[in-house]
Amino acid sequence: MRHFLSLKDYEKSEILEILSIARDLKRDLKAGKPNNSMSGKTLAMIFEKASTRTRVSFEIGAVQLGMHPLFLSARDIQLGRGEPMKDTARVISRMADMTMIRTFAHSRLEEFAAYSDIPVINGLSDDFHPAQLMADYMTIEELGYDDRAVVAWIGDGNNMANSWLMLAAKIGFELRVAAPKGYEIAPKWALLAQTFAAKSGAKLTFGGDPIAAVKGANVVATDVWTSMGQEAQNEKRLKDFDGFGIDDRLMAFADPKALFLHCLPAHRGEEVSESVFERHSQTVFLEAENRLHAQKGIMVWLNGA
Numbered sequence: 001m002r003h004f005l006s007l008k009d010y011e012k013s014e015i016l017e018i019l020s021i022a023r024d025l026k027r028d029l030k031a032g033k034p035n036n037s038m039s040g041k042t043l044a045m046i047f048e049k050a051s052t053r054t055r056v057s058f059e060i061g062a063v064q065l066g067m068h069p070l071f072l073s074a075r076d077i078q079l080g081r082g083e084p085m086k087d088t089a090r091v092i093s094r095m096a097d098m099t100m101i102r103t104f105a106h107s108r109l110e111e112f113a114a115y116s117d118i119p120v121i122n123g124l125s126d127d128f129h130p131a132q133l134m135a136d137y138m139t140i141e142e143l144g145y146d147d148r149a150v151v152a153w154i155g156d157g158n159n160m161a162n163s164w165l166m167l168a169a170k171i172g173f174e175l176r177v178a179a180p181k182g183y184e185i186a187p188k189w190a191l192l193a194q195t196f197a198a199k200s201g202a203k204l205t206f207g208g209d210p211i212a213a214v215k216g217a218n219v220v221a222t223d224v225w226t227s228m229g230q231e232a233q234n235e236k237r238l239k240d241f242d243g244f245g246i247d248d249r250l251m252a253f254a255d256p257k258a259l260f261l262h263c264l265p266a267h268r269g270e271e272v273s274e275s276v277f278e279r280h281s282q283t284v285f286l287e288a289e290n291r292l293h294a295q296k297g298i299m300v301w302l303n304g305a
């Protein structure tokens with residue numbers, strides 16, 4: 001039995017296997033041949049933070065696979081009134097077949113997983129958002145950039161940045177991170193990623209200059225400057241991230257065919273301009289659609305693991 005908490009815990013071959021399942025599921029769904037191989041199983045989905053894409057993709061994905069999903073908002077279950085993670089995990093383990101959790105500290109997820117007898121999927125924690133990255137790499141593959149991806153990450157050294165880092169380190173592509181001072185990727189993740197990169201051949205660079213990071217890159221990615229749970233810092237962050245917004249001027253330094261990716265929700269005029277966002281909206285919404293297929297790939301893979 002495996003959990004899906006971070007790509008740091010996964011081998012390249014396993015990541016590619018999940019993506020291959022996701023591609024087959026997408027192809028079959030589009031061909032009108034849905035796969036309901038998880039019929040009769042249940043997916044418990046615990047949300048301690050808001051969500052659109054993660055909830056919709058896991059819930060619809062589970063239904064398409066024949067499962068029954070349960071949406072459990074922390075506001076409505078005893079977890080929100082202080083029931084320990086480890087007790088909630090042991091209860092859900094005895095009834096459901098799989099759990100997806102969106103939470104704050106990654107350690108909460110790890111505690112839940114340690115007490116769970118059924119697979120646990122990270123639906124976003126303060127440190128990682130691996131389910132999103134499966135959709136992001138699926139999009140890169142689908143558009144034919146996977147063999148030559150040079151990704152520039154511009155912005156916060158947050159859960160998305162950490163996840164891009166682990167993906168690049170495991171798969172072996174080039175990732176250039178540009179973050180403002182004080183918002184860099186935590187050294188422990190950068191060091192861990194370098195150990196994976198030594199095996200995969202990934203080139204990982206860290207700096208504070210968005211132009212240097214974007215120059216010649218064929219994928220440019222970003223995320224909000226204020227993540228869920230950081231709302232009180234919003235005003236300070238807006239000032240500190242000045243110059244890190246992705247606009248036409250910055251995109252002009254990238255490869256002319258560069259993709260722009262954003263996990264969404266996007267804040268126009270902050271991390272991305274309206275013009276860049278709308279020009280790349282086909283890619284961004286393909287990325288969003290691929291959440292559905294990628295999340296199904298994770299569930300089917302875990303079911304067989």
Ligand code: CP
Pocket residue numbers: 050051052053054055124132263264265
């Ligand atoms: N990208 C993403 O996870 O979106 P939601 O917060 O809407 O789930």
Ligand code: NVA
Pocket residue numbers: 124158159160223224226227228263264265
């Ligand atoms: N970094 C963002 C991602 C949202 C999908 C957050 O954690 O709020």
